[in-house]
Amino acid sequence: MSTPFSAPSSVTGFAVNLPSDKPDGLLMPAAQLERMPGAVSGKPAAALADRTIRELYVRMDRARYRIIGSGGVFTGDDAYRKIRLGASLVQLMTALIYEGPAVVASINERLAQLLEADGLAHVSQAVGADAPDARAAQRAA
Numbered sequence: 001m002s003t004p005f006s007a008p009s010s011v012t013g014f015a016v017n018l019p020s021d022k023p024d025g026l027l028m029p030a031a032q033l034e035r036m037p038g039a040v041s042g043k044p045a046a047a048l049a050d051r052t053i054r055e056l057y058v059r060m061d062r063a064r065y066r067i068i069g070s071g072g073v074f075t076g077d078d079a080y081r082k083i084r085l086g087a088s089l090v091q092l093m094t095a096l097i098y099e100g101p102a103v104v105a106s107i108n109e110r111l112a113q114l115l116e117a118d119g120l121a122h123v124s125q126a127v128g129a130d131a132p133d134a135r136a137a138q139r140a141a
């Protein structure tokens with residue numbers, strides 16, 4: 001099956017990192033924001049990163065590639081959302097800065113609760129569970 005998204009054979013996955021655009025809904029005035037180069041991390045980055053995971057997951061060869069999802073992960077619910085959209089791994093930085101390394105344990109505890117509530121034994125069973133069907137997405141494109 002040919003997919004619209006492919007990469008060299010040495011590539012085994014994609015990290016969905018910081019969106020290059022400034023996300024909507026920032027409190028900083030637009031004029032001030034325009035003068036600031038670079039990307040925005042943390043919670044404001046979450047929605048754009050989630051959308052990227054969703055779009056990538058439906059287009060990529062899922063047997064061949066894995067997604068590392070990041071952007072605004074502070075809680076197990078945040079991590080689980082990215083996993084259900086298609087991420088096999090989750091990466092975080094801003095939460096570590098604001099909350100310290102213990103945030104990882106609380107994310108894992110919450111993830112275990114969420115998996116159990118959904119009757120799943122392993123994170124891999126949740127990967128892509130909320131992704132729109134790839135063929136439906138192609139029809140809509």
Ligand SMILES: Cc1cc2nc3c(=O)[nH]c(=O)nc-3n(C[C@H](O)[C@H](O)[C@H](O)COP(=O)(O)O)c2cc1C
Pocket residue numbers: 015016017018041042043045070071072073091092093094095
């Ligand atoms: C100052 C800074 C340095 C970063 N350096 C790296 C890096 O070396 N490698 C990497 O994969 N991601 C790097 N990132 C991206 C973060 O790991 C993370 O994917 C991104 O900040 C979005 O997640 P967050 O909202 O949890 O911070 C960096 C981010 C920031 C803000």
